[in-house]
Amino acid sequence: MSSVADASPAARRSIGRALLSDPMGLAGLALVTAFLLMALFAPWIAPYDPIALDVKAKFQPPSAAHWAGTDHLGRDLLSRIIWGARLALGIAITSVGIAGAIGLVLGLIAGYGPRWLDSILVLIFDSMSSLPMIFFALAVITVLGPGTTTLILVIVLVSFPAYARLIRTQTLTLAGADYILAEKAMGAGTGRIIFRHLLPNVVGPLVILICMDIPVVIMLEAGLSYLNLGVKPPSPSWGNILSEGYNALRQAPYVVVMAGIPLVLATLGFTFLGEGLRDVLDPRGAGRRWG
16 A cells, blocks of 8 residues: 555656646645745735734725725735735644644554553544534633634644544554555564554545645634634734624725635635545545545
């Protein structure tokens, strides 16, 4: 059984060509790349300081000076949206990265460790997964207070059980494969089997699931920030911009529209890319969700 991690350069190029030949995958890759570049180069491409106030210029509609208009404090909306991409992707990638690492380790332990430990870990995964995401997030934020660190912690706690269950399922399937049984018969140690055979083959499905979850995390961050329970103002979060735009919906409806467009495009981009990766890396699993 092969994987992206141990594929030859030719196989990797073939995977890349397959992804680029898929219209959905190509569209997703283009959108994700655009948002990543926007986030990385925000200090250089944002035309204004995202938190600089100019009350005299408040609620200016889109124009040559302010392509997306200004908000109730005269701040340039385009600059705030660009910096909001940096904030949203930073939180999303950091949180799902940590959750993915925790899920990978715990899933491998559960799937390849002793059965008593597997039972305990599965009980933990099921208990965490049974908690309603929003109510759990609100409970943690109420105890620790709103902020970026709390938001990342909430996302990690909500996300890692699903990743761990995925890795556990994949590990249990692979552990009974003939080539791993042969490795055991030849005296291969647990470390060699995990790092040489199990780990490279379970990373692919995990990457696909993480890619599909990033837009969910972005929407969660925006929703909590909209409720003033996530990123604190005046930080240019997309949720904060939506909240401020809603309060001035009758006076300046373009604020909500401008803040909503990047949320929609980011969701579509990561979803399309995840679907494209799934079709390329696991053609037999196309059309079903991992779990």
